[in-house]
Amino acid sequence: MLIQIENLHYIYAPRTPLARTALDGASLELRPGERVGIVGQTGSGKSTLAQQIAGLLAPTTGRVLLDGTVAHKRTPAARAQRRRIGLAFQHPEQQIFEQTVFKEVAFGPRNLGLAESEVAERVRWALEMVGLDQAVLIERVPFALSGGEMRRVALAGILAMRPDVLILDEPTAGLDPRGRRDLLARVGSWQAETGMTLILISHHLDEVARLAERVILLAHGQVAADGPTRLVLGDSQLLRSAGLSAPQSVALLEALRTAGWQVRTDRLLPEQVVAEISQAWRRRSGS
């Protein structure tokens, strides 16, 4: 799905004393199958942008086009396009309401009007994708599961709709380091398996560096930077100007450079950092 965002403005509670501008003229285009990270300070408009793309908010001015259809309209055509977008809010486990894991995951597919056999098939597939053992869990009450398991059930409920675009808003918030790593690895494999567009919203730049090929930096409701992950996240000055601090890898390499080492600082992943340092080490001991 092609997503076009044109000069998008959004004001919360307009014409009241509590009016607050969340988006202030954002324009961008997301192509099918892209893996995009959206980063920015708290209040920079990330979550608002996500809801705009999913057609859950009507823009104040400007528009969002999903394959050419205006996203938020109440027409059948717009609804059909919106159904191709899966959005996981922060702490998605809070939206769980059904009595069994099966029914919870089946809620979305059933709303799509699928046959019951297809629904069951998708539930099984989605639970497998999030790494839950369905033989044990499928008839359990979701509220009796652990926090991490509930999150996975909620994400399965969204995956089971087989969206063309998956938007994840801080998917790892509140998980332990191991849960984070595991979930991120899975998110990557979902994208690889289905070829969907992946939009990852996070202020953990290290997580975005691992998953995204393109990064959009938001500041004060505007697009401050939009480009390949290495160019945006490797530019600590740019990040600082938008109120973020550089990823740990970049900070480490910058410290080395200040100490007189000949290293590039735009290396994001741990293995790239190791390679950079060992090269510099060899150059040093060689000379």
Next chain:
Amino acid sequence: MNLLLPGMYVAAASPLHRLDPRIKMGAALGLMVLPFAVHTLLGSVLLVALVTAAALLARAPMLALLRTVLSVFWLALLMFFFYFFTTPGQPLITWGGISITAEGLAAGATQVYRICLLVIVASLLTYTTSPTQLAHGLEALFGPLERVRFPVREIALVLTIALRFVPTFFAEIEIISKAQQARGADFYSGGPLRRLRNLVPIFVPIFVSALRRAEELATAMDARGFRSAPHRTRLYRLSMGWNDLVACAAILAAGLLILGLERWR
């Protein structure tokens, strides 16, 4: 929630914000009762002037304040037509068995005016008084009931906590309903029974979260040594200043003047 809701508090430093909540609640009660005692045009105009003056003192956004009236639009419309059709009088126009009377129009308009004033005064009170202050004011005003073993303090506490969580739950309902819409939930079609059932995906999560919050709050209060003791002291005590006395005198004088004019017309 794109307007100033009745019941929304906005922190500011206006003279009305600084007033003692007991005065404000007493005055608001007076301003809500007065329209029902006033029957002359002059009295009504003076009342509107009084409320406008209060709104100016609160530095409230006039348009947003007026828009809170929309929340009772249907009630006002109903009241208007009720009085419009049930008030006997001289018909102005008769058309197909229905006659419009001047008395009916006047009675209907009076009802609408009273309801609107009621809503605006209530909005102005909550706009300038934080929920905590409101609860403290209530506690102080109903304090004498403690003598007859009515649990005023406890009820004030319950009220404070409930008011504190209203915006939280509004925000939560909004997020959850969006999350379920993103999963294809439809809250806008079907018959009444079906619509009610469609709300289950919103209400179950909200109840779960409410119970969790209640438990956390109870633990937090317990950890801070909260007891429902009879003689609790508090950090912020209500105290009357000269501005409160002036406001009290002014509102009393204005009220008596309006009532007096009613008598002497």
